[in-house]
Amino acid sequence: xxxxxxxxMLAVERRQxxxxxxxxxxxxxxxxxxxxxxxxxxxxRADLDFLEGEGRLKRTHGGAVPISEYVVPRVxxxxxxxxxxxxxxxxxxxxxxxxxxxxxxxxxxxxLEFVKALRSKHDVTVVSNSCHILExxxxxxxxxxxxxxxxxxARKYRHYYGPLVGASLADIYLDQVFLGADGFEPSFGFLxxxxxxxxAKVEFLKHARTKIILMDSSKVGAGRSFLRFAKPxxxxxxxxxxxxxxxxxxxxxxxxHEVQVIEALADEA
Numbered sequence: 001x002x003x004x005x006x007x008x009m010l011a012v013e014r015r016q017x018x019x020x021x022x023x024x025x026x027x028x029x030x031x032x033x034x035x036x037x038x039x040x041x042x043x044x045r046a047d048l049d050f051l052e053g054e055g056r057l058k059r060t061h062g063g064a065v066p067i068s069e070y071v072v073p074r075v076x077x078x079x080x081x082x083x084x085x086x087x088x089x090x091x092x093x094x095x096x097x098x099x100x101x102x103x104x105x106x107x108x109x110x111x112l113e114f115v116k117a118l119r120s121k122h123d124v125t126v127v128s129n130s131c132h133i134l135e136x137x138x139x140x141x142x143x144x145x146x147x148x149x150x151x152x153x154a155r156k157y158r159h160y161y162g163p164l165v166g167a168s169l170a171d172i173y174l175d176q177v178f179l180g181a182d183g184f185e186p187s188f189g190f191l192x193x194x195x196x197x198x199x200a201k202v203e204f205l206k207h208a209r210t211k212i213i214l215m216d217s218s219k220v221g222a223g224r225s226f227l228r229f230a231k232p233x234x235x236x237x238x239x240x241x242x243x244x245x246x247x248x249x250x251x252x253x254x255x256x257h258e259v260q261v262i263e264a265l266a267d268e269a
Contacts, residue, residue, distance in 0.1 A: 009037055015047050022057060022066045029063040085216040085241035088264035090114040093178060093214055093239050099123050101175040104204050105133055107159035107197070108180030110214045112136065118144060127174065129165055129200055131158035154196065161196035166203040177208035181215045183226045186251035189234070190215075191226030201229035211235040217244050233257045241265040 009017070014037045021028045021036065033044040048064050051057045057064040089110055094117035097103060105111050107130035115133050118124060118141060125145040126137050131153075137146045150168035151160030179201050183191035190213055192198035205211050213235050220243075232252040239262045243249055252259035 009039075011047065011050075014039065014043075015051055018047060018051060018064075019056060022064065027060065027063055027065045032063070082216045082218055082241075085218075085265070086110045086113045087117075088241050089214050089216065089239050090117040092262055092264040093212065094118055094121070096176065096212070096237075097121055097124060101125070102127065102172075104128070104169075104174045104177040104208050106130070106177070106179040106201055106204055107133070107157070108214075110180045110216065111178055114178055114214055115141070127169075127172070129160040131160075151200075159197075159200075161200050165200045166206075169203060169207045172207060174208045176210040176212060177204050178212050178214055179204060179229075181213055181219055181229075184215060184220050184248065184251075186221070186232065186247050189228045189231040192229050193226055195227055198227040198229040205230060205234065210237065212237040212239065214239050216240060217242050220244055220247055233259055235259060237262065239264060 014033075017037060018028060018033055021032065030041050030044045030048070033039065033047065034041055037044070039047075048057065048059055052059045052064070057066060086109060090113035093114045097118060099122045102125040105115060105126055105128045107128070111128075111130070112132050115126060115128075115137055118126070118137075121141075122143045123145075124143070125147060126133070126141075127147040127149065128134055128137075129149040129151060134146055134148055137144050149160050150164035152162040152164070153159075154161055179190075181190040182193045182197075185191065190201075192201055211230075211234070213230075215238060217240055232248075233255045235252070237260045238248055238252060240248065241264050243261050243263055249259075249261040252261065
């Protein structure tokens with residue numbers, strides 16, 4: 001009887017219920033709407049399209065997220081998400097850094113955790129376009145030399161971007177580069193949310209011998225539209241807490257270039 005009553009919900013009632021679902025969760029799936037409102041997937045999609053047209057949500061693959069969730073959250077907010085995974089990734093990445101190295105570190109919550117894990121290192125030079133990383137290293141890593149790239153300042157997200165990023169790196173070549181990723185599609189590659197971020201990552205990859213991606217497993221198959229900054233085999237190492245079903249390892253090793261995929265929490269499986 002409850003299902004029948006839900007099936008007779010008016011469109012305005014269904015759409016209000018969808019908004020309420022989004023207020024209580026970070027996302028909603030079409031299957032959730034079908035179950036909650038007793039409608040078909042076609043009707044659920046139509047409701048989401050209508051609500052997106054009114055600016056009340058943002059459609060994603062298979063569902064929707066609140067407008068506030070679609071905007072990339074600031075690092076201080078993002079670092080709390082999947083914190084255990086990011087910390088494990090950071091520790092494994094820090095093990096790869098030797099005293100005396102010069103490394104290039106891109107902006108992001110996982111790369112910030114990585115820099116925090118460099119406390120025991122000596123005579124390391126960190127070059128970054130992230131104000132969060134630069135400020136943390138300056139305050140808490142006295143044994144680390146700190147260098148900033150050039151570029152325009154993205155005030156909201158506290159990193160530098162634009163042509164001056166590449167120009168400032170033109171004459172340097174470093175030991176390793178560590179980059180985060182906003183998404184990974186196995187058939188396509190590593191993805192960034194915005195063009196300015198993707199451009200900076202492309203430039204960073206040109207200026208280091210070893211190219212390392214730090215990415216938690218939630219980024220695999222990310223549903224929103226992103227821009228590719230590297231193909232699966234354009235990098236040398238991917239460090240994750242776990243590689244879901246070996247998808248990343250398989251995707252990155254389709255060609256002749258061998259990519260190492262390290263699972264930081266594999267021993268806890």
